[in-house]
Amino acid sequence: MPLKDVRTMLITGAAGGIGRATVQVFANAGWWVIGVDRAEFDFIGQLEPFPAHGLFIKADISEPDQLQSIYEKVYDFSPSLDAIVNNAAVQISKPLIETTVEEWDAVMASNLRSVFLGAKLAYPLLKNSGNGAIVNVSSVHAVATSMNISAYAASKGGLLALTRAMAIEFATDNIRVNAVLPGAVDTPMLRAGLERGHLGGITVHDRLENLARKTVNGRVGTPEEIAHTIYFLADNNQSSFITGQALIVDGGATARLSTE
Numbered sequence: 001m002p003l004k005d006v007r008t009m010l011i012t013g014a015a016g017g018i019g020r021a022t023v024q025v026f027a028n029a030g031w032w033v034i035g036v037d038r039a040e041f042d043f044i045g046q047l048e049p050f051p052a053h054g055l056f057i058k059a060d061i062s063e064p065d066q067l068q069s070i071y072e073k074v075y076d077f078s079p080s081l082d083a084i085v086n087n088a089a090v091q092i093s094k095p096l097i098e099t100t101v102e103e104w105d106a107v108m109a110s111n112l113r114s115v116f117l118g119a120k121l122a123y124p125l126l127k128n129s130g131n132g133a134i135v136n137v138s139s140v141h142a143v144a145t146s147m148n149i150s151a152y153a154a155s156k157g158g159l160l161a162l163t164r165a166m167a168i169e170f171a172t173d174n175i176r177v178n179a180v181l182p183g184a185v186d187t188p189m190l191r192a193g194l195e196r197g198h199l200g201g202i203t204v205h206d207r208l209e210n211l212a213r214k215t216v217n218g219r220v221g222t223p224e225e226i227a228h229t230i231y232f233l234a235d236n237n238q239s240s241f242i243t244g245q246a247l248i249v250d251g252g253a254t255a256r257l258s259t260e
Helices: 017-028 064-077 101-129 150-173 188-196 204-212 223-234
Strands: 008-012 032-037 055-058 083-086 133-137 176-182 246-249
Touching: 008 017, 008 101, 017 032, 017 223, 032 064, 055 064, 064 101, 083 101, 083 223, 101 133, 101 150, 133 150, 133 223, 150 176, 176 223, 223 246
Parallel strands: 008 032, 008 083, 032 055, 083 133, 133 176, 176 246
Antiparallel strands: none
16 A cells, blocks of 8 residues: 555556556656556566556456446555546547447447546545546547547547536546647557558558658657656646646647648
């Protein structure tokens, strides 16, 4: 169990690109980390193992029963949570007219319903901290999207509306709620999405280069850059007067006119 003066956070999708980076940023800052993912948090190559003083829970947040079980373990681990990062997501890359009801529901269950149910379960723990924070990892697809990704875009747009609603409802208990909207970040999900064929190029490297040229910065982002943004919004010492907001982190991609 964490020491009384140590802050504790929970992150879903902990084994993915942004998730792994976020785990390390919080752990390096002295937080106790609870990670959740349906995949194992394997030690691969130069990647860091899960923090020794933390707790990793292998579970699928799209299943309500498993989400309930997650929070039973969390309650045993800590009497409060200082931050929750809703990072886990799935993406279906196919035309809307070819997307099945089952695929649509699977995206919504993972990307949107899990945040709603998780907030209900986590609320007492966040309230106990006195200065709790929720950071929802949305996407630029919530505000400017592309072809063959409609279910994902809809789920991320819904997450923005939920962020605002939660911020209003939870403010009386000093719980802040904000969203991060990553743009093109070099993660396994991004690389898988490059197969949609919307960027041109034969190889993954070619497609990444084409994508990079669409940003003002001229490059794709790194998971660590998103992780530091998440930390900023979760840390009450840095962002205590920010709630109900959506912070776009996309290298300026959405700042440029599409007609240029």
